Amino acid sequence: MRRRGYGFYLQLAFTLLVCAFLIVPVGMSIVAGITVNYVQGITSGLTFHWIAEVWNLYAETIFRSMLIALSCLVVTLLIGVPTAYVLGKRPGPVARMIEEFLVLPVAIPGLAIALALIITYGGFREFRTSWPFILVGHVLYTLPFMVRAVLAVLTTMDFRTLEEGAASLGASFWQRFFGVILPNVRPGIVAGSLMAVTLSIGEFNLTWMLHTPTTMTLPVGLADSYASMRLEIGSAYTLVFFVMIIPLLIALQLYGTPRGRPRRRVQEEATPAIAAAARRATGAAGSQ
Amino acid sequence: MTRPGSGTTIRLVDCAKTFPNGVKAVERLSIEIRGGETIVFLGPSGCGKTTLLRLIAGLESPDPGGRVFFDEEDVTSLPIEKRNVGMVFQTYALFPNMNVEENIAYGLKVHRMPWADRERRVEEMLEMMQIAELRDRRITQLSGGQRQRVALARAIAVQPRVLLLDEPLTALDALLRERLRIEIDILLHRLGITSAYVTHDQAEAMAIGDRVAIMNAGAIVQIGTPREIYFKPATAFVADFIGTMNRLRGIVREGFLELPGGRIPWDRGGSGEIEVLFRPGDARLAGDDGATLKGRIGASVFLGDRTRLYVKGVGVEELVVETTERRVFEEGEEVGLTLAPEVLVTLGE
Numbered sequence: 001m002r003r004r005g006y007g008f009y010l011q012l013a014f015t016l017l018v019c020a021f022l023i024v025p026v027g028m029s030i031v032a033g034i035t036v037n038y039v040q041g042i043t044s045g046l047t048f049h050w051i052a053e054v055w056n057l058y059a060e061t062i063f064r065s066m067l068i069a070l071s072c073l074v075v076t077l078l079i080g081v082p083t084a085y086v087l088g089k090r091p092g093p094v095a096r097m098i099e100e101f102l103v104l105p106v107a108i109p110g111l112a113i114a115l116a117l118i119i120t121y122g123g124f125r126e127f128r129t130s131w132p133f134i135l136v137g138h139v140l141y142t143l144p145f146m147v148r149a150v151l152a153v154l155t156t157m158d159f160r161t162l163e164e165g166a167a168s169l170g171a172s173f174w175q176r177f178f179g180v181i182l183p184n185v186r187p188g189i190v191a192g193s194l195m196a197v198t199l200s201i202g203e204f205n206l207t208w209m210l211h212t213p214t215t216m217t218l219p220v221g222l223a224d225s226y227a228s229m230r231l232e233i234g235s236a237y238t239l240v241f242f243v244m245i246i247p248l249l250i251a252l253q254l255y256g257t258p259r260g261r262p263r264r265r266v267q268e269e270a271t272p273a274i275a276a277a278a279r280r281a282t283g284a285a286g287s288q
Numbered sequence: 289m290t291r292p293g294s295g296t297t298i299r300l301v302d303c304a305k306t307f308p309n310g311v312k313a314v315e316r317l318s319i320e321i322r323g324g325e326t327i328v329f330l331g332p333s334g335c336g337k338t339t340l341l342r343l344i345a346g347l348e349s350p351d352p353g354g355r356v357f358f359d360e361e362d363v364t365s366l367p368i369e370k371r372n373v374g375m376v377f378q379t380y381a382l383f384p385n386m387n388v389e390e391n392i393a394y395g396l397k398v399h400r401m402p403w404a405d406r407e408r409r410v411e412e413m414l415e416m417m418q419i420a421e422l423r424d425r426r427i428t429q430l431s432g433g434q435r436q437r438v439a440l441a442r443a444i445a446v447q448p449r450v451l452l453l454d455e456p457l458t459a460l461d462a463l464l465r466e467r468l469r470i471e472i473d474i475l476l477h478r479l480g481i482t483s484a485y486v487t488h489d490q491a492e493a494m495a496i497g498d499r500v501a502i503m504n505a506g507a508i509v510q511i512g513t514p515r516e517i518y519f520k521p522a523t524a525f526v527a528d529f530i531g532t533m534n535r536l537r538g539i540v541r542e543g544f545l546e547l548p549g550g551r552i553p554w555d556r557g558g559s560g561e562i563e564v565l566f567r568p569g570d571a572r573l574a575g576d577d578g579a580t581l582k583g584r585i586g587a588s589v590f591l592g593d594r595t596r597l598y599v600k601g602v603g604v605e606e607l608v609v610e611t612t613e614r615r616v617f618e619e620g621e622e623v624g625l626t627l628a629p630e631v632l633v634t635l636g637e
Contacts, residue, residue, distance in 0.1 A: 158379060164347055165381030167368045169395030169446055179394075183385035 030242070033235035050236035054225070058237060061221035062244070068131055068217060069200040072138040076196045079139075080146030081189060085181065087147070088154040099151075102144045110205025113140060117210065131215045137206040142199050146192035153188030187255070194252040201245055218244075295324035295482040296358050296449040298344060303354035305339050313339040315506040316354075321484060323359075326476050328485045328497035332529070336506040337486045338454055344484055345452050346371045358449055374443030374481075378455040380435045382427045388438050389414070389423040395446035413441040416475075433464045440472070444479070451476065451483040457492060469495050490530050494518065502526045521565075523635060533565045533633075536603045545629075549581035549602040552627055562634060568596065568610040570631035579624020583607065588617040599623060 033051065036044040083102075087095045105113055114137060121136075122128050159181055166176040182189075204219040211220050218241060226234040298321040305314040314336040321327045329337035342348040343356065346368035350356065355364045363371050375381075382391050392413050396406045414420040417437040422430065430438065436456055443451060456472070457465045473496045476483050487493055493500045494514040501511040502525075510522040521527035524535075538547040539561050545554035574580075583602040588595055591610075597617060599607040602625070609625065617623075 157384070158381075161377055161379055161381045162383060164368070165375065165377060166383070166394070166398075167347075168345065168373055168375035168448075168452075169442070170369050170372065170398045171394075172369055175398060180383055180385070184383070186385075 029235050029238050031235075032232060033237070033239040035232065038231050038235070050230075050232045051239065053233055054236045054240055057229075057233070058216075058218075058221045058225065061216045061218050062240065064131060064215065065201055065218035066244075068135050068138060069197045071132075071135050072142055072200040073193055073196050075135070075139045076143050076146040077189070077193065080143055080192060081150055081182075081185075083143075084147045084150035084154060084185075084188075085177075088151055088159065099147070102147055105140045106144055110137075110141065110203075111209055113137065114206045114209030129212045129214060134207055134210045134215060134217065137210050138200045138203055141203065141206060142196040145195040145199065146189075149192035149195065150185050150188040153185045157184055159184065190255045191252075194248060194255065198245065198248045198252060201248070294480040295322075297321065297323045298450055298482060298484070299357040300340075300343065300350075301355045301357070303340075303343055303350040303356065305336070305343060305348055305354075306351050312506055314343065316351075317508055319501070319508065319511070321482060323482055324480045325498045326473075326483045326485060326496060328487060328493040328500045329503055330487055330490060330493040330497075330500055330529075331503035333488060335503040337488075337503045340503070341452050341454055341484055341486045344450070345373050345375055372446070372449050374446065374448035374451040376436070376439050376443050376451070376453040376456045378458050380427075380439045380459075382435055382439055382442070384427050386427070387423070388419065388425050388427070388430070391427065391438055392442045392445050395442060399446060409445055413445045416444075417441040432460050433468060436460065436468060440475070444481075448481070451479075451481050453483065453485045455487055456485075458487070458489070465489075465492070472496060494530075502529060504529075518567075520633065521635065527565055527633070527635070532568050532608050534568065534571075534603065534607045534609075535605065536564050536566075536607075538562060538564060545632075547581055547602070549583055549625075550579065552580045552629060554629060556629070556632075556634065558634070565633040565635070566627060566631050568608045569594075571607070571609045571625045571627055573609075573611050573613060574624045574626045579626055581625040581627065583623055583625065585617050585619055585621045585623055587619060597623070599625070 031042065032038045034046050034048065035042055036047050036049070083098075087099060117133070117137060118128070121133070127133055162180055162184065163176050166180045171179065202219060203217075204223070207217050207220050208223065211217060216224065222234070222237050222241060225237050300317065300319050302316055302318055303314065304312070304316040306312045329340055331337050339348060343350055343354075346356075346363065346366055350364065355362060357363065358371070368375075383394065386394065389410055392410050393406055396409055401409070411420075414423055417440060419434060419437050419441065422434060422438070427435065427438070439456070453472075457468055460468065469492055476496070485493075485496055487496075494517075497514055499511060500514055500517050502509045502517060504525050510517060510526045512520075517526060518530055521530065521533070527533040536547055538545045540546075540554055540558045543554060544551045545562075545564070581602050583599040586598040586600040586606055588597050594610045594612050595617060597609045597611065599609055607625075
């Protein structure tokens with residue numbers, strides 16, 4: 001008994017074809033990175049030599065990229081979370097406008113932003129040739145993702161009433177912020193953080209303009225190796241990049257997307273009159 | 289039921305509240321809530337009742353000139369976290385990042401109560417609200433009624449000077465609402481705590497309030513015991529808001545009140561044309577000879593325990609009369625009504 005017509009298999013074949021079209025180059029690249037001689041093909045044997053070579057040539061860019069990504073995370077957390085809180089607390093036309101402005105760097109080409117940064121701050125030589133100069137660009141680019149992720153969670157949870165509840169129990173502003181607000185926006189903070197780190201590590205547009213020979217990052221180094229090294233080294237470098245970025249992407253999928261919280265329906269339990277218990281509590285209240 | 293002498297007296301003096309956008313939510317008013325008393329602010333939505341509660345709580349501050357006192361202490365400039373008020377919200381405002389036990393302990397932790405005392409107090413609260421078996425549950429695993437019990441426990445745990453409840457039962461279904469209403473009533477009076485309760489449900493207000501303050505358009509229209517409010521409404525607004533009220537226009541003449549369908553003895557003064565009101569349940573159906581008023585049935589609705597009749601031809605508007613008689617009423621049927629003079633209400637009496 002055949003339940004599936006040829007239409008199904010046609011669609012399946014098409015889907016597999018598209019997947020192959022996208023995935024095969026990735027596989028090829030990885031294979032190229034561990035092949036002794038790519039021109040001869042895989043028959044020439046497999047080796048970790050190219051990866052070692054990449055490590056010799058570009059280890060610095062890898063560590064720099066990690067440093068910038070983590071610094072970018074710290075800065076976007078410090079600026080982004082309070083910004084989201086304030087925007088959520090005082091909604092209105094002004095808040096809307098600030099939010100829109102924050103998103104601008106995502107829409108404007110990275111090259112243009114980089115150029116603007118260079119024109120404005122390029123004169124400060126020490127700053128221009130240091131990695132924090134790149135960090136500024138990355139923060140500009142990733143900040144809206146943090147703000148939006150946190151704001152999205154804030155707006156769904158009626159945090160103003162939560163805060164009022166905490167305040168009525170005697171909690172000061174800081175106690176409320178750290179004890180109630182932050183723990184409850186954690187999903188937004190996690191999503192925003194993963195976004196910030198992932199985007200920062202892979203950022204090329206801005207960085208290509210902002211970097212100097214001494215402040216090369218991983219993606220810029222990748223472009224450099226493609227342009228001036230053997231194909232096998234470029235491919236091995238890609239492999240290193242995958243190893244760094246894929247765990248982050250998986251984490252983003254796991255924690256970044258809003259999930260339905262498990263919700264158990266609970267039968268309202270019949271409670272007898274609470275008079276007796278209340279009497280005991282009266283004694284307790286009176287004893288104070 | 290109130291324990292005299294216990295509980296904090298709340299006084300609002302010349303308090304008004306105008307919002308930055310110019311909306312005047314509360315007109316200038318003064319009110320004293322006695323120690324241990326439960327007062328209910330009742331009114332339609334937008335009447336300013338919640339704003340008034342928030343003024344007491346310290347979540348809003350009154351316009352210049354207004355003062356709020358807890359006993360003799362002027363708390364006007366104190367923010368909510370320094371006023372030691374317990375608050376219960378319509379949306380519960382429980383912390384989703386904590387379980388039931390942690391929610392109840394939160395206020396105690398903030399007040400730096402030693403661990404052992406805290407444990408004991410939480411235990412007491414869990415037991416009092418009959419939610420001990422829920423202690424480890426997450427908030428999302430609780431039903432609405434359970435959440436409101438936790439919210440009450442959390443608010444009471446810190447032994448607040450006053451307890452403020454903002455439509456605590458509105459989000460619950462009718463049956464549960466009625467049961468929790470009774471529980472809260474018992475609880476508030478046993479604790480002897482001064483409480484202010486905001487609702488738009490008049491049945492809830494009647495059941496819970498020692499006194500009920502009816503609000504409209506930012507002002508308190510009438511304040512009194514549920515009975516006073518129900519039987520002696522000060523204005524037409526109060527009369528209409530607290531259940532159905534029939535209106536009759538009549539003329540006082542020679543010891544009788546002459547109504548369109550008949551006349552009844554009258555010794556309550558007044559002269560010329562006056563307006564009298566009565567509740568649907570206060571009119572009695574009578575045979576032709578005993579009746580003081582006569583009308584015709586416009587429609588009848590069987591409600592189970594009673595039948596509601598809409599009677600035409602007596603007043604200007606249809607009268608609503610409720611009877612426990614078990615017979616079937618036909619549309620267009622002639623009915624006689626008797627009204628005892630004492631059930632008639634004149635406004636502003």
